[in-house]
Amino acid sequence: MQELLNRPKGLHRTVLIVDDELIEREMLGAILCDYYEIIYTDNGESALEIIKREKLTLSLVLLDLHIPKLDGFSLLKIIRSDSELWRIPVIMLTAEKEAEVESLQLGAADFITKPYDAPDVIRARVNHSIELAEDRIIILDTERDALTGLFNKEFFFEYARRMENQNNNMPMDAIVIDVNRFHIINELYGKDYADLILKRIGNSIHDLVTQVGGLACRSNSNCFGIYVPHIENYKVQLPMYISMIEKGLEDTRITIRMGVYLDEGQKIDLEQRFERAALVCRKIGSNYSTCYDVYNTALHTKELHSERLINDMDSALIEKQFKVFYQPKYSIKDNKPVFTSFEALVRWYHPEYGLITPDEFIVLFEDNGLIRQLDRYVWNEAAAQIRKWRDEFGFSIPVSVNVSRVDAFNPKLVETLKNIIENNGINNEDLLLEITESAYADNSQQIINTVVVLRDNGFKIEMDDFGSGYSSLNMLCSLPIDALKLDMKFVKNICNNQKDYRLVGIMTEIARLLEVPVIVEGVETEQQLKLLKEIGCDIIQGYYFSKPLPAEDITELIRKTVQGE
Amino acid sequence: MNKEDFYLRLVNIAINDTKLTELEQQLSNNDLDSAFETAHALKGVYSNLSLTPLTIPISEMVNLLRNKTDTDYSKLLNEEKTQFQFLCNL
Known part of the structure; x- marks a missing residue:
């Protein structure tokens, strides 16, 4: 996102036109040159070179399907699979109806059909694709925790809520994961090592939710939240989840603990479910013989009762x-x-x-x-x-x-x-x-x-x-x-x-x-x-x-x- | 350069292009794959320049060549060449 922020306001975005036909390059350039900085090239290899070189400033690639040295589809695949290039949107240029679907399936942002007889539509499509890609970059960079790549707390809850609305009441469990004695790790081995540990845990959690479905976030320094399909037999499943996550920590003596709020049809707010899971996780706290626990309604009711008694004490003394x-x-x-x-x-x-x-x-x-x-x-x-x-x-x-x-x-x-x-x-x-x-x-x-x-x-x-x-x-x-x-x-x-x-x-x-x-x-x-x-x-x-x-x-x-x- | 000058410059480029001759050669060699690529490119250029008399026969050729239809292309090619010559004489 930094490159977006660094761009001076009003500066034209740069668009690369890749077409071996000079006339078509020129025509497309003429349609866009008042609004964008245009770079031209006539073959796939030179296009890839330019894309790699200009990856931080290039806003869009307009790519013809039939070009020499490296054809349009092959170049599109390379761009989409490259971790440094995939954020650059590509619009395919084609006169073939059949190619349109394949272009989109391969990850093209859009397609423009030849001949270029509707300049306004072309400009609108180019503008739209650039805007979408830039918005996507901004969202991607703000929705994720920079260290672990997992969602941050706010986006996590937003997506979890959407998931909840869309999944036809499929039961989902709320799990809070904490790293045991994390402050000691931080103090003993330093922040870099502690960050490495969090990153590894983040990767394992990501693998876990990829496997079982659901979402994951890093909710604060050493605390993670995961929202996964309901576990029927938690006594079997939770130890499995824990060992999946701890597998990434095998060469250390670091362990984690899990507090779980099982979805058994209770109608309570998503945040509250995670709060309760966090409560359970805190309760496990220093009890190293237990690595997980599930929220118990009776226990919570007792706690609420206790809280009520504490709150009522002052008035009870006054009222004798x-x-x-x-x-x-x-x-x-x-x-x-x-x-x-x-x-x-x-x-x-x-x-x-x-x-x-x-x-x-x-x-x-x-x-x-x-x-x-x-x-x-x-x-x-x-x-x-x-x-x-x-x-x-x-x-x-x-x-x-x-x-x-x-x-x-x-x-x-x-x-x-x-x-x-x-x-x-x-x-x-x-x-x-x-x-x-x-x-x-x-x-x-x-x-x-x-x-x-x-x-x-x-x-x-x-x-x-x-x-x-x-x-x-x-x-x-x-x-x-x-x-x-x-x-x-x-x-x-x-x-x-x-x-x-x-x-x-x-x-x-x-x-x-x-x-x-x-x-x-x-x-x-x-x-x-x-x-x-x-x-x-x-x-x-x-x-x-x-x-x-x-x-x-x-x-x-x-x-x-x-x-x- | 105004729009008209720009257009005329591009038409001039199209007139001096050798692709039509290349297409004729590829067809006489029965190299239908290359002929398709060339015809496809010509179709794009002519249609973009709104050269309709040139676009009609070449589009027909592209459709036939896409399916590698083994047919006599000379009639369509001659029509294309006639129209091209007509453009050059303008």
């Missing part, structure tokens, strides 16, 4: 859709269990989805940091409730609250908690803080420092989910904690799994060593309770005694207990 429930913890040291404290557990009453349990939203909020707002909400609610109970019953009942790992690393944590305590007029030891064991494993020294400061300020710390994280025995010994709370999964099978029973025993021993009580949650049956008592656990929490209840129910429970005493 989160309700704090309380589950009693009972000391089982004596024959008769005695409740010692509560754990504050949050529930979300969503206006549309109804009751949502924490396992649905806590992980989401932990991922994006929103958990800090929720933690504060629960801490405030719990602190206010402790105060209410103290006002009503005349004594404080401690409530444990969860401190997420995000909060555990917050330098203002102590200050925030102290403010809450102060605002509600309760004591630091009334608000027990549960920090999950895995937070300790993430950055043990920092968390230990935080916990030390909290304890120095009078807060009690319970290590939550003990046994599910990766605490080292060494760390445990130096850990400043006030209670160990066992992960509930150990309790679940304690009655029929000897290993779990013994593990609970070992963890209880560790608690003894650390001189802190053991709290066991998730206790649902009498038999579990019996075994835990046997092992020597101190405090029990679970449905066996009580499910988490709203504050008013708990108030009633306390009232009854107090009256019973």
